[in-house]
Amino acid sequence: MKLFTLTASMVLLAGISVAGNVMARVQDKPATDSDSPCRVEATAFDGWQAHQVTNRWLKLIFVPQLGGRLMQVSFAGHPFLFVNPKYQGKSFPASETTHEWFNYGGDKIWPMPEGSQDDQHWPGPISDPLDDGNYAFHDVSQGSECTVRLEGPPDAKTGLQYTREISIQSDSPEISFHATMKNASTHPIRWSVQSVTQYDTAGATNPATYNHDFWAFTPANPQSAYLDGYHVRSGLADDPSYSVKHDLFSLHWLFLQSEVWVDSPANWIAIVDGSSQFAMVERFKFDAAAEYPGKADVIFYKNGPGVEIDHQGNAVIRTSADDTPFYMEAELNSPMVKLAAGESYTFKTEWFPTRAGSDFKTATDAGVVSESPAISGESDHLKLTGAFGVFFAGQLVSQFSNEHGGLIATIPLQSVDPSEAVRLSQEIKVPVKAAKVSLHVIDQRGIDRGSLGEVRVPHAAGGD
Numbered sequence: 001m002k003l004f005t006l007t008a009s010m011v012l013l014a015g016i017s018v019a020g021n022v023m024a025r026v027q028d029k030p031a032t033d034s035d036s037p038c039r040v041e042a043t044a045f046d047g048w049q050a051h052q053v054t055n056r057w058l059k060l061i062f063v064p065q066l067g068g069r070l071m072q073v074s075f076a077g078h079p080f081l082f083v084n085p086k087y088q089g090k091s092f093p094a095s096e097t098t099h100e101w102f103n104y105g106g107d108k109i110w111p112m113p114e115g116s117q118d119d120q121h122w123p124g125p126i127s128d129p130l131d132d133g134n135y136a137f138h139d140v141s142q143g144s145e146c147t148v149r150l151e152g153p154p155d156a157k158t159g160l161q162y163t164r165e166i167s168i169q170s171d172s173p174e175i176s177f178h179a180t181m182k183n184a185s186t187h188p189i190r191w192s193v194q195s196v197t198q199y200d201t202a203g204a205t206n207p208a209t210y211n212h213d214f215w216a217f218t219p220a221n222p223q224s225a226y227l228d229g230y231h232v233r234s235g236l237a238d239d240p241s242y243s244v245k246h247d248l249f250s251l252h253w254l255f256l257q258s259e260v261w262v263d264s265p266a267n268w269i270a271i272v273d274g275s276s277q278f279a280m281v282e283r284f285k286f287d288a289a290a291e292y293p294g295k296a297d298v299i300f301y302k303n304g305p306g307v308e309i310d311h312q313g314n315a316v317i318r319t320s321a322d323d324t325p326f327y328m329e330a331e332l333n334s335p336m337v338k339l340a341a342g343e344s345y346t347f348k349t350e351w352f353p354t355r356a357g358s359d360f361k362t363a364t365d366a367g368v369v370s371e372s373p374a375i376s377g378e379s380d381h382l383k384l385t386g387a388f389g390v391f392f393a394g395q396l397v398s399q400f401s402n403e404h405g406g407l408i409a410t411i412p413l414q415s416v417d418p419s420e421a422v423r424l425s426q427e428i429k430v431p432v433k434a435a436k437v438s439l440h441v442i443d444q445r446g447i448d449r450g451s452l453g454e455v456r457v458p459h460a461a462g463g464d
Contacts, residue, residue, distance in 0.1 A: 036055070036056065036170060037142065037143045037144060037146075037170050038053065038054060038055040038142065038143070038144075038145070038146035038168055038169065038170045039053070039054050039055075039142060039146065040052075040053050040139045040142050040146050040148060041054075043061070045061045045063065045071060045072070046071075046083060046088040046089055047088055047089020047090075048063045048065070048066070048071075048088075048089060048091070049063070049065070050062060050063045050071065051064070051137055051139075051148065053146050053148060053166075053168060055146070055168055055169070055170050055171075055172075055173070056170075057075055057076060057172075057173035057353070057418060057419060058073070058074065058075055058168055058173050058175070058353070059072075059073075059074040060072070060073055060166070060168070060175070061073075061074075062137065062148065062150065062166075063104075063106070064134065064135040064136065064137040064150055065091050065134045065135070066091055066104050066106070066132070067104075067108050067130065067131045067132050067133055067135065067152070068108065068133075068135030068150035068151075068152055068162065068164055069104060069105075069106040069107065069108050070106055070107040070108075070166065071083060071104070071105065071106040071107075072106065073107070073175070073280075073351075073353070075173055075278065075280075075353035075418075075419070076278075076353075076418075076419035078276060078278045079200065080199060080200065080271075080278070080280055080353070081105060081106050081107060081197065081198060081199060081200060082105040082106070082198040082199060082200040082201075082202075082325070082326070082327035083104070083105040083106065083200075084103055084104055084105040084325060085325075086103075086325075087102055087103070087104050087105075090102075092127060092132060093132065093134075094127055094128050094129045094131075094132040094133045094134075094153075095127045095128070095132075099123070099126050099127075100126070100127055101124070101125040101126050101127060101131070102127055102132065103125070103198075105198050105327065106197075106198060107195070107196065107197040107198070108131065108196050109130075109162055109164065109179045109181075109193055109194060109195055109196065109347075110122065110124060110125065110130065110131065110193075110194045110196050111124075111130065111158055111160055111181070111191045111192070111193065111194065112191065112192040112193075112194045112293040112333055113192070113293040113294065119157070120190070122157075122158060122191075128155055128157065129152065129153045129154065129155040130152065130155045130158065130160060130162055133152045133153040133155075134153070135150040135151060135152045135153075135162075135164075136150070136151045137149075137150055138150075138151070140165070143170070144169065144170050144171075145167060145168070145169055145170070146167065146168050146169075146170075147165055147166070147167040148165070148166055148167075149163065149164070149165045150163065150164045150165075150166075151163045154184035155184075156185075158189070158191065159183055159184060159185030159187070159189040160181050160182070160183070160184065160189070160191060161181070161182045161184040162179070162180065162181060162182075162193075163179075163180040163182070164177065164178070164179050164180070165177075165178040165180075166178075171393070171443075171444055171445070172391075172392055172393070172418075172443070173352070173353050173354075173391070173418050173419075174350055174351070174352055174391065174392075175350065175351040175352075175353075176348070176349075176350050177195065177347075177348065177349045177350070177351070178346050178347075178348055179193050179195060179346065179347045179348075179349070180193075180344050180345065180346045180347075181193045181337075181339070181344065181345055181347075182339070182342070182343070182344040183339035183340065183341055183342060183343050183344070185341060186341050187341060188338060188339065188340050188341070189338070189339055190336060190337065190338040190339070191336070191337065191339075192292065192293045192333050192334050192335065192336050192337065193333075193334045193337075193345070193347045194293075194299075194331055194332065194333050194334070195282075195284075195331065195332040195347070195349055196329055196330075196331050197282070197329065197330045197331070198327045198328070198329050199214075199271050199280075199327060199328050199329075199330060200326065200327060201214050201253050201326040201327055201328050202325075202326040203275075203326075204273075204275050204276055207326075210253070210255045210326045211253065211273065211275055211326070212275075213273070213274030213275045213357075213358055214252075214253040214272070214273055214274065214275070214328070215250065215251060215252055215253065215270075215271075215272040215273075215274060215358055215360065216250075216251040216253070216269065216270065216271050216272070216300050216328065216330060217248055217249065217250055217251070217269065217270045217272065217360060217363075218248075218249050218262055218264040218266065218268065218269040218270070218298050219247060219248060219249070219264050219265060219266035219268075220244045220247050220248060220249040220262070220264065221262075221263050221264060221265045222247060222265075224263055225263050225295045226261070226262075226263065226295075228242075228244065229244040229249060229262075230242060230244065230249055230260050230261065230262045231260065231261040231262075231294075231296070232258060232259070232260050233259045233260065233261050233294075233299075234257070234258060234259045234306075235256065235257050235258025235259060235302070235306060236256070236258060239254070239256060239258045239260075240252075240254065241253065241254045241256070241258065241260075241302065242260055248362070249262050249264065251300055251302075251328075253302060253328055254302070254304070255302075255304040255305065255324075255326070256302060256304045256305060256306070257302060257303060257304045257305060257306030257324070258301075258302045258304075258306075259299065259300070259301045259302070260299070260300050261294055261295070261296035261298075261299050262296060262297075262298040262299070262300075263292070263295050263296055263297060263298075264286070264297055264298045265286060265288065266286065267283055267284055267285060267286050268281055268282065268283045268284070268363050269281070269282050269298055269330060269332070270282075270356075270360060270363050270368065271328075271330055272356050272357065272358060272360050274357045274358030277355050277356065277357045277421060278353070278354075278355060278356075279353070279354050279355065279356035279360065279368060279389060280351055280352070280353050280354075281351070281352045281353075281354065281363050281368060281391070282330065282332060282349060282350070282351050282352075283349060283350045283351075283352065284297075284332050284347075284348070284349045284350075285348065287335055290335030290336070291335060291336045292333050292335055292336065293333050293336060296333060297332065297333050298330075298331070298332060298333070299329070299330075299331035299333065300328060300329065300330060300331070301328065301329035301331065302328050303324055303325065303326070303327050303328065303329075304324050305317050305324055306324075332347075332349060334347040352367075352391040352418075353418065354367055354368055354389035354390060354391055354418050355389040355418070355419065355420060355421040356368045356370055356389040356421070357370060359371065359387075364450055364451060364452055364453070365391075365449060365450030365451070366390060366391060366392070366440065366441040366449045366450040366451060366452050367388050367389050367390035367391050367392075367418075367422075367441060367452055368388065368389045369386070369387075369388055369452060369453055370387040370388060370389070370421075371385070371386050371387035371388075372386060372453055372455075373385070373386040373424070373437075373438075373439050373452065373453040373454070373455045374386065374455055375437060375455050375456075375457060375458065377458070378458070380429055380430050381427055381428070381429055381430075382427070382428060382430055382457075382458070383425065383426065383427050383428075384398060384413075384424060384425075384426050384427075384428055384437065384439075385424055385425050386422075386424045386439065386452070386453065387421065387422065387423055387424070388421075388422040388424070388439075388452050389418070389421060389422065390416045390417070390418055390422060390441050390452075391418055391441070391449065392416075392418065392441055392443040392444075392449045393415075393416065393417045393418060393443065393444055394415070394416060394441055394442045394443040394444045394449075395412055395413070395414070395415055395416065395441070395442045396412075396413045396414050396415075396416045396422065396424070396439060396440070396441060396442075396452075397410050397411060397412050397413055397439070397440050397441075397442055398410070398411045398413055398428065398437050398438070398439055398440075399437065399438050399439075399440055400430070400431050400434040400436070400437050400457070401434070401435065401436050401437075401438070402433050402434065402435050403435040408431045408432075408433060408434055409431045409434075411428060413426055413428075413439075414426070416441060424439075430457055434457045435456065435457055436454055436455070436456055436457060437454070437455060437457055438451045438452075438453065438454040438455075439451060439452040439453055439454075440452070
């Protein structure tokens with residue numbers, strides 16, 4: 001990475017003035033592909049009739065007849081989701097009598113809690129109108145914002161009817177989801193709505209084997225209701241995939257069936273493919289006062305070999321490639337919600353694709369951190385370093401503040417794009433009286449999208 005030194009005149013500018021100049025330069029930039037409108041178009045995908053929604057970074061593929069599934073999300077050419085080759089181009093109508101499940105892959109919504117003990121539990125996954133129904137597709141808007149709506153049929157067993165609205169902007173790879181459950185019955189019902197996303201964990205160079213550098217992360221709860229900070233609901237209790245360190249729950253994907261529940265107190269999960277250096281951060285709103293199914297707002301399911309009891313009562317290990325393809329489910333639960341007849345509830349989530357590897361540290365509003373920001377040196381010319389993935393295209397800037405938090409100066413560092421990893425290694429002249437420096441992402445509209453981290457300035461460098 002090339003180093004450069006900023007002149008003293010740059011750092012003597014007032015913070016607000018410099019910030020305004022940075023935003024003005026971003027807003028006055030020449031037109032680029034990111035200014036092009038997003039689009040909604042009919043297409044074909046793996047033998048299905050589908051619709052695609054695209055912008056500069058993204059391609060989203062929807063197959064409405066498969067329970068309103070979002071079948072694939074590609075970012076900068078990288079496909080994130082598992083598509084089951086066993087069912088490509090096939091579809092099976094929802095059945096009120098069969099308990100068979102057709103796992104097409106992709107992303108969908110399900111009810112929680114699951115189980116077969118009573119009518120307050122969903123006996124899924126099964127082929128029913130919620131998961132297998134033919135959803136109506138609506139192109140709601142195109143241009144600066146593209147929104148599609150998928151409306152499902154009502155399900156008599158649960159009393160639920162699902163609608164999904166999914167949106168992207170023309171100038172960002174952010175994906176917004178509004179998952180609405182409606183009480184289509186004549187009596188009160190109580191459910192949680194669950195976002196279920198199947199990520200592809202096959203090897204990038206050899207799909208016949210699994211990806212050995214695939215991870216999932218979410219902040220752990222220091223006051224967790226679970227003994228280890230998580231609860232292994234199925235599979236080996238001591239599955240080596242799971243760990244908690246520095247209040248961060250980590251899942252290192254192994255080809256071994258297991259489901260783990262986490263009562264994360266934060267608002268995000270991160271899915272990281274270390275082999276390709278692509279990551280997806282899913283955001284949601286956590287309500288500490290609400291009741292969640294089984295106390296979990298986050299669930300991860302690893303597909304793979306598992307011990308089962310056959311029809312003769314013998315223990316067998318399930319190893320068929322058809323039964324155990326390489327995928328992992330990331331599941332987000334809404335709080336439990338009671339709905340009167342005709343009432344609705346909407347669970348809102350956002351996805352942010354970016355670049356990151358298995359050295360992932362944390363997620364912020366602006367991006368992900370692989371190497372925390374650091375400042376080194378002994379004079380007023382110091383080196384600022386760090387490694388990040390960003391959620392928005394624009395400028396990375398350093399904001400210097402004094403001991404009281406007052407902004408002293410804003411210094412532009414480099415342009416950034418979500419499709420490219422950010423490696424920061426730059427020399428800067430530190431303003432007088434600077435006590436802290438934080439790294440912020442200013443998007444192409446001049447909006448401050450938040451910090452990637454903050455570090456204290458060595459005393460001698462920021463002194464009088």
